[in-house]
Amino acid sequence: MVSQSFIPIQKTSQRPTTTAHLAQTMTLLGLNNLELLEKIQGELANNPALELIDDYRCPTCKRRISKNQLCIFCSYGNNPDLDAPIIFVSSRRDFNNSTYLNPEDIPEDNYSVQKEDLPTYVLKQVATEISSEERILAAHILTGLDEDGLLTTPLEEIARYHHVPFSKVQGVAKLIQRCDPIGVSASSPKEALLVQLSTIKDRHDIDPLLEKAIEVGLDLISRKQYTDLGKLLDVNTQKAEKLAKFISDNLNPFPARAHWGNIRHQSDTITERYRKPDVIIHAQGDKNNPQLIVEIIWPIHGSLKINKDFQKIISELPSDKAKNWNQALEQANLLIKCLNQRNHTLVQLMQILSTLQRDFILQGDTHLKPTTRAKIAKDIGVHESTISRAVSSKTLQLPSGHIIPISKFFDRSLHIRTTMKLIIDNEAVPLSDTKIAKLLSKKGYNIARRTVAKYRAMEGILPAHLRN
DNA sequence: CTATGGCACGGATT
DNA sequence: AATCCGTGCCATAG
Numbered sequence: 001m002v003s004q005s006f007i008p009i010q011k012t013s014q015r016p017t018t019t020a021h022l023a024q025t026m027t028l029l030g031l032n033n034l035e036l037l038e039k040i041q042g043e044l045a046n047n048p049a050l051e052l053i054d055d056y057r058c059p060t061c062k063r064r065i066s067k068n069q070l071c072i073f074c075s076y077g078n079n080p081d082l083d084a085p086i087i088f089v090s091s092r093r094d095f096n097n098s099t100y101l102n103p104e105d106i107p108e109d110n111y112s113v114q115k116e117d118l119p120t121y122v123l124k125q126v127a128t129e130i131s132s133e134e135r136i137l138a139a140h141i142l143t144g145l146d147e148d149g150l151l152t153t154p155l156e157e158i159a160r161y162h163h164v165p166f167s168k169v170q171g172v173a174k175l176i177q178r179c180d181p182i183g184v185s186a187s188s189p190k191e192a193l194l195v196q197l198s199t200i201k202d203r204h205d206i207d208p209l210l211e212k213a214i215e216v217g218l219d220l221i222s223r224k225q226y227t228d229l230g231k232l233l234d235v236n237t238q239k240a241e242k243l244a245k246f247i248s249d250n251l252n253p254f255p256a257r258a259h260w261g262n263i264r265h266q267s268d269t270i271t272e273r274y275r276k277p278d279v280i281i282h283a284q285g286d287k288n289n290p291q292l293i294v295e296i297i298w299p300i301h302g303s304l305k306i307n308k309d310f311q312k313i314i315s316e317l318p319s320d321k322a323k324n325w326n327q328a329l330e331q332a333n334l335l336i337k338c339l340n341q342r343n344h345t346l347v348q349l350m351q352i353l354s355t356l357q358r359d360f361i362l363q364g365d366t367h368l369k370p371t372t373r374a375k376i377a378k379d380i381g382v383h384e385s386t387i388s389r390a391v392s393s394k395t396l397q398l399p400s401g402h403i404i405p406i407s408k409f410f411d412r413s414l415h416i417r418t419t420m421k422l423i424i425d426n427e428a429v430p431l432s433d434t435k436i437a438k439l440l441s442k443k444g445y446n447i448a449r450r451t452v453a454k455y456r457a458m459e460g461i462l463p464a465h466l467r468n
Numbered sequence: 469c470t471a472t473g474g475c476a477c478g479g480a481t482t
Numbered sequence: 483a484a485t486c487c488g489t490g491c492c493a494t495a496g
Contacts, residue, residue: 372481388482412481412487432471448489453472463472465496 024338029345030389033278037299040339049314049325049332051307052300056091085292085354089343091301119143125179130172137162137172141185149184149255150192181255189253190218196251206246209233213243221247226462237466245460279350279406281361283399290399292358294350296343304336348380349390353409360409361398365418373410416445417455430464 031039044050056065119142126138137158144153151173159169176185182199183192193214200206213221213233220229221244230240278297283290306329314325353376359367373387380387394406408414423439424431431439433452440447447455456463 374481384482410481434471450472450490451488454488457473465471 021334021338024334025341026389028338028342029386030392032394033297033299040300043335047328047332049307049310049328051305052302053305055303056301057303085294087294087347087351089298089347090295091298119145122176122179122184126175129175134172137169138176141173141176145185149181151185151187183255190214192253192255193251210243210246241462277397277403278394279396281354281396281399283362292354292361294354296346296350306332345386345390352376352379357409366415368411368415370412371410413455416447417459419443420455421459424461430467432464
């Protein structure tokens with residue numbers, strides 16, 4: 001069904017043969033790049049049979065490349081078919097420094113800054129504005145940030161620690177909060193929102209009620225209880241919903257997380273860490289018919305190899321003593337094989353996904369073609385659970401710079417929901433669910449009236465009589 | 469009588 | 483086996 005004009009991928013890996021092989025491949029596949037990095041580093045530390053050598057090779061085709069470079073063959077792949085996406089595993093993005101072949105091609109992303117880098121990143125911004133004494137305070141504040149960019153240690157404590165007046169620490173904190181990402185080092189989501197609001201206020205007119213809404217009604221907003229919010233603010237529900245929409249569209253309660261596509265902030269599902277995506281898709285060339293370049297991020301540089309010296313020493317040991325070490329050797333071998341397998345599966349997955357969902361990638365939510373993990377599994381010829389693992393807990397950066405969870409590719413109703421939103425956005429008079437259902441079926445989406453209601457609820461859209 | 473939300477069922481998906 | 487999702491039926495509100 002999917003036109004499969006793939007770039008030839010070397011058969012570096014066979015199907016898992018042993019159960020151990022299978023088990024480990026499965027575990028590795030379920031890890032995202034950050035977890036994988038931890039895993040590999042752990043293995044390197046514990047297993048003397050394994051070593052990381054300065055032999056930079058393209059993880060996809062094994063050709064030799066230089067550090068932090070893309071593989072010419074894979075990235076620009078001598079692939080005559082421009083409609084086919086180019087897929088490759090790339091190690092060019094080092095976790096600390098990255099070089100891009102084509103800086104213009106790389107979308108602005110504030111996601112590339114790794115978690116540990118956030119303090120440094122912010123400190124640089126304030127460094128010029130403050131005295132060296134204050135810089136120490138700033139550093140102290142910034143080291144107390146949690147993953148969300150919020151401050152966990154109270155300012156009072158910091159003041160006491162450094163024997164300086166509270167107001168001074170507060171001053172530094174205020175300065176930091178105005179840095180990018182705005183609101184960083186706020187003590188709570190509420191404070192972060194207020195700071196962001198006040199910076200917007202400098203440039204635009206905003207509704208004074210917004211401040212009050214955040215101040216007193218934040219938990220109502222997050223629970224989407226607009227009616228109650230309205231009562232609290234003494235306005236009607238529509239107005240309350242508008243306020244809430246403005247807040248969720250323009251403000252971010254967790255400063256360290258850049259805006260995540262238009263992911264719905266469903267109460268507590270935002271557990272994703274602030275980190276790089278696992279896959280990056282670029283669009284290159286002709287604006288109207290660009291070629292997709294899919295980079296699967298590989299967290300390490302150099303090649304994982306069996307340590308030859310180690311191997312030699314072991315082979316000379318008497319067999320009864322070598323037993324444990326042989327096991328380590330086995331394990332190292334297995335790991336390397338399984339990592340290859342993991343890459344292979346991911347490449348295949350992205351090949352199918354980026355071909356099938358090309359329109360979605362380039363043009364947005366309305367063009368998502370609903371698929372299931374099971375179908376993809378069938379196409380590649382692997383078990384469903386394999387795909388499930390490959391998809392889970394991984395994120396992808398679209399050419400637009402938005403980061404989405406890969407599981408969004410499997411959203412069964414996103415395209416309908418977005419067309420529905422379009423209809424509602426453009427309606428002259430509020431349309432009832434029945435009418436919306438009819439309009440949708442004209443566009444080829446046959447869904448029940450009841451389902452329209454469910455989708456509305458999902459998108460946080462009010463029923464017709466409460467809209468205007 | 470119309471519009472909509474709650475509940476529950478069954479089939480698909482993971 | 484557990485979960486998710488679309489849908490029908492029914493109660494309630496306007």
